[in-house]
Amino acid sequence: MNKNHDVPFPAPSHWIDGRAVPGSGPLIDVVNPADESVVASVHEGTAEDVDTAVDAALAAFPGWSATSPEDRIAVLRRVAEGMQQHNEAIAATITLEMGAPIGFSRQAQAGFPVASALAAITAAERFAWTEVVENSLIVREPIGVVGAITPWNFPLQQVVTKIVPALLAGNTVVLKPSEISPLSARMFAEIATEAGLPDGVLNVVQGTGPVVGEAISRHPRIDMVSFTGSTAAGKRVSVAASDTVKRVALELGGKAAHLVLPEADLDLAVNRGLAYAWANAGQACGAYTRMLVPQDLQGHVVEKLRAAAAEYTVGDPSDEATRIGPVASETQRRRVDGYIRRGVADGATLVVGGPGRPTGFETGAYVRPTIFSDVDPDSVIAQEEIFGPVLVVIPYTDDDHAVEIANGTVYGLNAALTGDAEHAMAIARRLRVGQVDINGGEHNFQAPFGGYKQSGNGREMGRAGLEEFLETKAITR
Known part of the structure; x- marks a missing residue:
């Protein structure tokens, strides 16, 4: 056409x-x-x-x-x-x-x-x-x-x-x-x-x-x-x-971890986390694609994510109301869809979205914005850069476990923390990344941007x- x-x-x-x-x-x-x-x-x-x-x-x-x-x-x-x-x-x-x-x-x-x-x-x-x-x-x-x-x-x-x-x-x-x-x-x-x-x-x-x-x-x-x-x-x-x-x-590339600390405002964490995961249809090296949450809070966080996801309108990118447009090409659509199918096959819990095109979009490079929970931190969707609107939720037991998961990929571009400022700062110093955002700090164009590791x-x-x-x-x- x-x-x-x-x-x-x-x-x-x-x-x-x-x-x-x-x-x-x-x-x-x-x-x-x-x-x-x-x-x-x-x-x-x-x-x-x-x-x-x-x-x-x-x-x-x-x-x-x-x-x-x-x-x-x-x-x-x-x-x-x-x-x-x-x-x-x-x-x-x-x-x-x-x-x-x-x-x-x-x-x-x-x-x-x-x-x-x-x-x-x-x-x-x-x-x-x-x-x-x-x-x-x-x-x-x-x-x-x-x-x-x-x-x-x-x-x-x-x-x-x-x-x-x-x-x-x-x-x-x-x-x-x-x-x-x-x-x-x-x-x-x-x-x-x-x-x-x-x-x-x-x-x-x-x-x-x-x-x-x-x-x-x-x-x-x-x-x-x-x-x-x-x-x-x-x-x-x-x-x-x-x-x-x-x-x-x-x-x-990047595979940013967003660490939600036990004392965090969960509404703030969910709203910020999803916005940074799905902005630009998830096509950002710094997208917050892994949300790490305390194990006993995962259910609460998932329900809040499910509700927040309903506000993300998929549509024609020229429409002022659209929040998520297509990914950049048909090749990219197939790639992202393949990762979503892999997540399902590997046993992650599908919260919203899933494989295939969104309803009503038979043409165009559209994918279904997707959230998985109960994700194994060593699984493919938790380790590889998907570059699409796909968020994985990974439970952790304590600070040491959260840091281990956050640092446990070949990437080290950026990370985010939501929680008490002093607690977050202590963890930020342990993360092997080039940038850390605490509680939505305003973006600083004078600060250096770049990564550790690969x-x-x-x-x-x-x-x-x-x-x-x-x-x-x-x-x-």
Whole structure:
């Protein structure tokens, strides 16, 4: 089924050296996951296209890196203002390309990138680009050409989280956005050009991971690769980049535990926990996908979850009332549905949802928002990243048991705690994760974001995110 949609910034081509550059490869359809319509097509990039983009980035590097931090900040501030001005168009485009409900798109998919950019600008304004340590001058300098590879779940947010600090640091960039959601990245490139970013400083090559992503990772003239995506894909990037010993920053998968402490306000825990588990149809590396509850409270928590789940309307993502839209593609729908079927087969108790499509959605990439209880912490659905609206409830006996379960996966991205603040802080220090949220602390775009273990390395956001894109030189006399 095909429908015509007005996409504010059509993306039939790459964006190299400040202009649209048609590709020579076949077209990749950008499919609206809500109704399977084709909303745009982009050229599938090649290794030669990456070479062209790298040439442009190398040519632009001397001039851009020589500008003052103040001048770079001024350009990026105009970029943030441009994103704010195009908020509605960006939100509508992301809803079309990956299915996020329009209300969530406005708030998060289009709103978070502006907040992230402004936070990075603030970090750059405060940053010590040089400092004196005894008889040495310590200088922070740009790395060079950065290759950025970004995912489809928060397409613009992930672009901004990498590109803005990389540019503030004086680097030039070759970006490969996800082929599933490439339109918002092209919008960003045009907004940046309109804001006065010099030609060649930011280049976008559309295409797939095995071709364009591989070419970026292996490219001898790319000095760093920053990747966000699955742990399996991140391992491939690391291997490909190892031949040139380039810096690699990885923000990978997660399996966040939300520990509900015995003294917790259960209504708060359930409402927060479900919201963070099912936001963006559960397609977030930091989604609170495991709810750990005291064994003797599991029944109460499950009944509250059952009631809260009834408020989550599944529907057309362009409808203002929709809280859960489709997942991003038919491939993803089948993957999530397979995990739900595995949970049933392995004996977890199905609370709401289950396999198959929601009633009334015979087409589109829709899954049934699902909750399991009595989940074995070593089971597949408790260990692997599902990336869909699936919450598992796991009972625990005491603090030590809860910490053991929380730390008992290959991931270590983030976690959450609900309960007495002092009790929660003591447990937070025992969790092997990069971020911990206690009682719904307000999100801090200046705080570092990144994981332990197989959730990756390096940090994004704030000062740490800026440092990721800098080399350090000591000049001693």
